[in-house]
């Protein structure tokens with residue numbers, strides 16, 4: 001007897017959802033511990049970068065924005 005698997009195709013859609021908000025971060029690549037932490041606005045994350053540049057003379061930052069999506073079954 002051969003095992004069999006049956007798959008059922010269920011169409012689903014993934015969409016941006018604003019109910020969980022978004023977070024913003026700025027990281028200094030040379031300093032693993034130098035990051036802004038999770039902040040509510042991109043401006044707040046960007047404010048941290050010039051301060052770090054003044055202290056450490058690092059001028060390049062990685063910016064991260066995270067938002068949320070919801071998967072729903074298509075009707």
Ligand SMILES: [Zn+2]
Nearest residue numbers: 028031056058
């Ligand atoms: Zn740095």
